[in-house]
Amino acid sequence: MKNKIKTFFTLFWTFFKIGLFTFGGGYAMIALIEKEVCEKKGWITNKEMLDLVAIAESTPGVIALNTATFVGAKIGGFWGALAASVAVVIPSVIIISVIGTVYERFAVNKYVQWAFMGIRAAVAALILNAVFKMYKSVDKSPLAYIVMAASFVLAVLSVFDVIPIDIVYIILASAIFGIIWGYFKRKRELKPVNGEAPAPKDEEGEK
Amino acid sequence: MIFLDLFFSFLKIGLFTIGGGYAMLPLISETVVEKGWLTAAQIIDFVAIAESTPGPFSINVATFVGMTVGNATSGSFWGGALGILCTVGGLFIPSFVIILIVYKLSEKFMKSKVINDAFVTVRPTIVALIASAFLSLAAATFLGKGSGGQISVNWFGIVWFAVCFAALRLFGKKIHPIFIIIISAGVGILYYGVILGGI
Numbered sequence: 001m002k003n004k005i006k007t008f009f010t011l012f013w014t015f016f017k018i019g020l021f022t023f024g025g026g027y028a029m030i031a032l033i034e035k036e037v038c039e040k041k042g043w044i045t046n047k048e049m050l051d052l053v054a055i056a057e058s059t060p061g062v063i064a065l066n067t068a069t070f071v072g073a074k075i076g077g078f079w080g081a082l083a084a085s086v087a088v089v090i091p092s093v094i095i096i097s098v099i100g101t102v103y104e105r106f107a108v109n110k111y112v113q114w115a116f117m118g119i120r121a122a123v124a125a126l127i128l129n130a131v132f133k134m135y136k137s138v139d140k141s142p143l144a145y146i147v148m149a150a151s152f153v154l155a156v157l158s159v160f161d162v163i164p165i166d167i168v169y170i171i172l173a174s175a176i177f178g179i180i181w182g183y184f185k186r187k188r189e190l191k192p193v194n195g196e197a198p199a200p201k202d203e204e205g206e207k
Numbered sequence: 208m209i210f211l212d213l214f215f216s217f218l219k220i221g222l223f224t225i226g227g228g229y230a231m232l233p234l235i236s237e238t239v240v241e242k243g244w245l246t247a248a249q250i251i252d253f254v255a256i257a258e259s260t261p262g263p264f265s266i267n268v269a270t271f272v273g274m275t276v277g278n279a280t281s282g283s284f285w286g287g288a289l290g291i292l293c294t295v296g297g298l299f300i301p302s303f304v305i306i307l308i309v310y311k312l313s314e315k316f317m318k319s320k321v322i323n324d325a326f327v328t329v330r331p332t333i334v335a336l337i338a339s340a341f342l343s344l345a346a347a348t349f350l351g352k353g354s355g356g357q358i359s360v361n362w363f364g365i366v367w368f369a370v371c372f373a374a375l376r377l378f379g380k381k382i383h384p385i386f387i388i389i390i391s392a393g394v395g396i397l398y399y400g401v402i403l404g405g406i
Contacts, residue, residue: 059305062266089266091262097270100270110400117398118367124344126384134337144330179324
């Protein structure tokens with residue numbers, strides 16, 4: 001019981017910090033979550049983090065909230081989910097309620113704008129760093145590289161409005177491809193070729 | 208009843224948008240302008256604020272809308288607070304409930320071969336998506352439109368980005384992202400204010 005309460009407050013405080021220092025949406029948050037939840041607390045691995053982002057991205061709702069709820073549920077069940085998700089929202093609500101009353105002056109304030117020139121460059125560095133860290137937990141197989149390259153090209157074309165596809169469809173297509181690939185791979189492995197033992201379980205089957 | 212209307216409008220937005228903040232924006236602005244709660248110009252101001260304050264983008268916008276509409280309706284602090292409760296609560300509930308259900312299901316299905324196969328390819332895809340998000344942010348931060356339409360390069364941004372990235376790669380274990388963000392806000396003010404003499 002005492003442990004449960006402690007987990008509740010730790011989750012709350014961790015996600016409060018994440019909500020307070022996330023600038024620029026879901027992806028910027030990944031750097032913070034990775035540091036707090038994977039590296040410092042060791043609650044989830046980088047691999048689980050990738051699975052979680054995929055789930056948060058492809059389910060309805062606010063990505064930050066989805067991620068917080070999922071991590072919270074994994075660590076502390078229902079109450080953990082509640083603590084993490086409420087905590088990630090509270091800084092927003094407080095800060096916007098305060099700034100909202102003076103908002104005409106805030107957005108054009110030169111100090112705010114200057115600070116943001118620095119913050120944006122830092123957030124870009126944090127996101128790129130997250131890419132490198134997350135890359136480490138991906139399988140180093142030809143299949144993974146091909147999927148990564150194809151997804152990257154599609155995502156860049158989508159982000160820069162060259163082709164009108166939603167990011168969600170890229171995730172979905174990738175999942176379907178993985179399922180089909182896995183199905184045929186298992187089928188092949190089950191079938192002994194010329195009476196020999198099944199091929200060793202590596203990823204070298206494709207071009 | 209305007210507060211119920213606020214709640215259900217944002218519940219609908221939370222339930223039917225996939226892909227987070229920027230995917231929600233068109234739906235939010237359409238709903239809010241159509242109902243006559245806010246003008247399109249107000250929405251643009253809100254987006255500027257939501258981008259330059261911490262926290263999830265869509266929650267920031269929802270808070271703003273709830274507060275403004277609530278204040279206008281009742282003219283008191285409590286009207287604004289109730290408005291925020293309605294809009295943020297509306298966004299909150301679908302996320303929370305859906306993820307709890309997905310979490311319960313995933314506990315069961317994560318061990319299944321099919322789900323595992325899916326994640327073998329989805330993981331590299333997510334890395335690629337984060338990389339593409341980086342490119343889009345980098346383009347927006349480092350390149351701007353100068354007067355007359357030619358592209359201007361933000362050298363300060365590029366240099367500071369390189370410093371931060373090098374620091375993260377070299378001392379990543381010791382440096383907290385929060386620290387980098389706070390320092391960067393200071394460096395931005397220092398550079399534009401003091402060095403370029405903006406003050």
